[in-house]
Amino acid sequence: MTSAVTTDKSARPGYGQLLRTPGALNFVLTGFAARQPFAMLTVSIVLLVQHTTGSFGSAGIVAAVTGVSMALCAPQMGKLVDRLGQSRVLVPVVLAHAAFVGAVTALALLGAPLWALALAAVPAGATVPQVGPMVRSRWAAKLEGSPLLQTAAAFESVTDEFTFVVGPVLATFLCTAVHPSAGLVTEATLTIAGGLLFAAQRGTQPKPVARAANGEKHASALSFTGLRVLIAAFIGIGAVFGGMLVSIAAFSEEIGNPGANGLLYGIFAGGNMIAGIAMGAITWKIGPRRRLLLGYVGLTAAASVLWAVQSAVLLGALGLIVGLCIAPALITGFTMVGQLVPAGARTEAFTWLTGSIAFGQAIAVTLAGRLSDAHGSSYGFLVPAAATVLALATLLVLRGKLAPKAPSRIVNSSTPAAVKAVRNAVDERGMGHRVPVTVD
Numbered sequence: 001m002t003s004a005v006t007t008d009k010s011a012r013p014g015y016g017q018l019l020r021t022p023g024a025l026n027f028v029l030t031g032f033a034a035r036q037p038f039a040m041l042t043v044s045i046v047l048l049v050q051h052t053t054g055s056f057g058s059a060g061i062v063a064a065v066t067g068v069s070m071a072l073c074a075p076q077m078g079k080l081v082d083r084l085g086q087s088r089v090l091v092p093v094v095l096a097h098a099a100f101v102g103a104v105t106a107l108a109l110l111g112a113p114l115w116a117l118a119l120a121a122v123p124a125g126a127t128v129p130q131v132g133p134m135v136r137s138r139w140a141a142k143l144e145g146s147p148l149l150q151t152a153a154a155f156e157s158v159t160d161e162f163t164f165v166v167g168p169v170l171a172t173f174l175c176t177a178v179h180p181s182a183g184l185v186t187e188a189t190l191t192i193a194g195g196l197l198f199a200a201q202r203g204t205q206p207k208p209v210a211r212a213a214n215g216e217k218h219a220s221a222l223s224f225t226g227l228r229v230l231i232a233a234f235i236g237i238g239a240v241f242g243g244m245l246v247s248i249a250a251f252s253e254e255i256g257n258p259g260a261n262g263l264l265y266g267i268f269a270g271g272n273m274i275a276g277i278a279m280g281a282i283t284w285k286i287g288p289r290r291r292l293l294l295g296y297v298g299l300t301a302a303a304s305v306l307w308a309v310q311s312a313v314l315l316g317a318l319g320l321i322v323g324l325c326i327a328p329a330l331i332t333g334f335t336m337v338g339q340l341v342p343a344g345a346r347t348e349a350f351t352w353l354t355g356s357i358a359f360g361q362a363i364a365v366t367l368a369g370r371l372s373d374a375h376g377s378s379y380g381f382l383v384p385a386a387a388t389v390l391a392l393a394t395l396l397v398l399r400g401k402l403a404p405k406a407p408s409r410i411v412n413s414s415t416p417a418a419v420k421a422v423r424n425a426v427d428e429r430g431m432g433h434r435v436p437v438t439v440d
Contacts (some may be wrong), residue, residue, distance in 0.1 A: 018151045021142055021206040030201055031135040032159055037187040038128065039167025042245060044183030047175040049117060051406040060246055060369025065118045067362025069125030071355035077130050078351030082344060085201040085208040094195030097127035103185045118345045128261035129195050129212050132160060133350030140338060140346055141206040153335040157327055158276035172262030225401045226340035229331050231356045233296060236391025237330055238360025240303055240384040244268055245366045247380030250372035255312060267316045271323025279331045288332045289402045295328030296395055300388040306381035351418035360387065
């Protein structure tokens with residue numbers, strides 16, 4: 001694995017210190033270019049299919065199939081990455097994804113039936129390049145045991161959200177002002193260019209770990225209970241993204257201003273980005289589990305009143321608040337992976353979380369699309385409200401599963417050596433990974 005960077009633990013973590021990590025700028029810049037198409041995919045599919053079929057419900061089904069396919073296949077891609085290395089997996093994946101997106105585009109323009117579009121959407125979603133988890137794995141390898149891990153998680157959230165500010169606006173502009181297919185064509189082109197540039201950064205990728213130290217295969221990341229709890233939380237976050245995406249588009253159609261779609265969604269994503277920047281600049285005194293719960297309470301409260309908004313100005317303001325509430329939960333969840341999952345399964349773990357967002361988004365796009373078609377956008381906004389309530393209830397009931405695993409065994413705990421070992425274990429766990437302690 002890439003060697004961990006040595007940092008001054010007395011220094012306050014910050015973005016400047018983070019970006020001075022050796023080799024970081026290369027994979028940060030190319031990673032940003034490679035993940036940009038991800039933010040364009042769902043919006044471009046919805047706008048193209050809605051244009052060719054006249055139905056948000058049909059558009060939502062195709063987008064949902066894409067998202068579910070990605071959610072199911074992303075962890076398998078993560079496993080391959082952990083075993084074979086990022087570049088070996090990414091190069092064929094980006095080429096395949098561009099080809100399958102091209103097929104979806106062609107079928108939509110030819111007026112193919114819904115079942116054909118949905119069928120073509122399966123491989124398009126399955127081959128979505130998991131660049132975000134790959135970047136996070138590089139940070140985790142570089143910053144093993146460093147206080148900069150929280151800063152890196154915040155930075156990645158900001159980067160993700162910046163793409164979700166730019167991506168939907170760009171896709172909406174291309175689909176409405178250039179051609180309905182222009183969004184997907186651009187997505188496929190950027191996937192190839194950005195993906196190949198990122199894959200070329202071989203020096204900073206974690207080395208593949210095919211087997212554990214005892215010669216056995218690594219356990220799946222899904223076998224760790226804490227990750228399964230985080231998955232439930234991230235499905236709720238994905239439902240907010242998906243419900244907002246379709247419901248904002250439907251709301252813009254209802255007020256006779258379709259171009260407002262990109263702006264309103266951009267404000268929502270911008271709130272997430274602003275909160276993400278703040279998260280990385282704060283030195284937290286409360287633990288990650290409590291931060292996650294507090295962030296999710298705020299997200300649930302904000303999402304629960306979206307359905308009542310009738311004004312574009314008010315929707316923009318409330319969308320900003322919802323975005324501000326997403327970042328604390330999202331960033332903290334990604335940070336907790338280091339505490340809950342061993343290094344050899346982290347790429348897979350990150351893909352489970354990003355896949356969960358995509359799954360939640362897919363389900364929400366489908367439900368919100370059907371509700372918006374039948375009853376209007378207000379009913380579509382009920383989807384993120386219900387999803388966050390259910391996810392919050394799951395977090396509250398299973399919050400004990402999010403605690404890092406306790407040290408395996410402590411003997412003669414009254415001795416100075418044992419006290420020191422316990423203190424070191426607590427310190428190490430606070431840095432983001434688990435250290436078993438045994439004192440004879």
